[in-house]
Amino acid sequence: MKIIPSISFDSSVGASDIEILRLAEVFSRIEKNPNHNPMKPHRISFFALLIVTEGEGKHEVDLKNYNIKKNSVIKIAKGQVHAFQSNYKYDGYLVIFTEDFILKYFSKSSVEFISHLYNYHISKPLVKNSTFNDFFLEQLTKELQSKNTYAHKEIVAKILEIYLLRLERLSHKPPIEKINKNHQILFLNFKNLVEKNYSKTRNVKDYANMLSISAKHLNSMVKQFTLNTAKHFIDSFVILEIKRAIVSTDNSLKEIGYATGFDEVTNFTKFFKKHNNITPKQFRASL
Numbered sequence: 001m002k003i004i005p006s007i008s009f010d011s012s013v014g015a016s017d018i019e020i021l022r023l024a025e026v027f028s029r030i031e032k033n034p035n036h037n038p039m040k041p042h043r044i045s046f047f048a049l050l051i052v053t054e055g056e057g058k059h060e061v062d063l064k065n066y067n068i069k070k071n072s073v074i075k076i077a078k079g080q081v082h083a084f085q086s087n088y089k090y091d092g093y094l095v096i097f098t099e100d101f102i103l104k105y106f107s108k109s110s111v112e113f114i115s116h117l118y119n120y121h122i123s124k125p126l127v128k129n130s131t132f133n134d135f136f137l138e139q140l141t142k143e144l145q146s147k148n149t150y151a152h153k154e155i156v157a158k159i160l161e162i163y164l165l166r167l168e169r170l171s172h173k174p175p176i177e178k179i180n181k182n183h184q185i186l187f188l189n190f191k192n193l194v195e196k197n198y199s200k201t202r203n204v205k206d207y208a209n210m211l212s213i214s215a216k217h218l219n220s221m222v223k224q225f226t227l228n229t230a231k232h233f234i235d236s237f238v239i240l241e242i243k244r245a246i247v248s249t250d251n252s253l254k255e256i257g258y259a260t261g262f263d264e265v266t267n268f269t270k271f272f273k274k275h276n277n278i279t280p281k282q283f284r285a286s287l
Contacts, residue, residue, distance in 0.1 A: 055090030105157030
């Protein structure tokens, strides 16, 4: 059974948690790895910023194609599936960084604003017309190449943190006011639990029990961040995983259904049709 490949942080010598790469270098590395084709959907276990400096093209994130050109930025969160365009006609950079880097060096208040890092379900990845990309790339490159190691990681983190905040201000509505930090932590834990356990359970009560809270409290908390119920969040994630598998593998629908938590094909078909108005078979045929 084929699965969507998962790509881990594979840095050059000396880079442990953040790196900036010219796109030409990215593809040069990939050519040396016959097991990974970046033109096909693949899931990343880190965060990435695709910054376009010249040309134009498309980039796929979670089954959707986004038109990109000079001054465009594509934000790809940990766990998302993306694919590069074949015969791409643009140039730029890929900035990759790990979750540990964010948790260790970013301020908690900044993470609240930078929604796409942890809440990509309700945040679009494309930012258009960024006028501060060149300054960011220059400053980040300069600091990463600096031989002065004093407060090195802290400075790099602040350069990235400020850049992400400016992207957020450029592309999003004002953040939720007076956000409850405890609720934010609960939501992130809930999201992580769903991503790990969605094939085992889609029951809100099960996730509430894992978090040691009531289902009512879980629903109320999730609505603060997604404007929808916990059940809607769970089902939406399962649908996304099903679509990812249908698009990115040649596995049978029965295999996909089983892998995403359905013992019976009929239940799998009913669930998918309920949320998409077409069957999985019709969805695959439409591709």
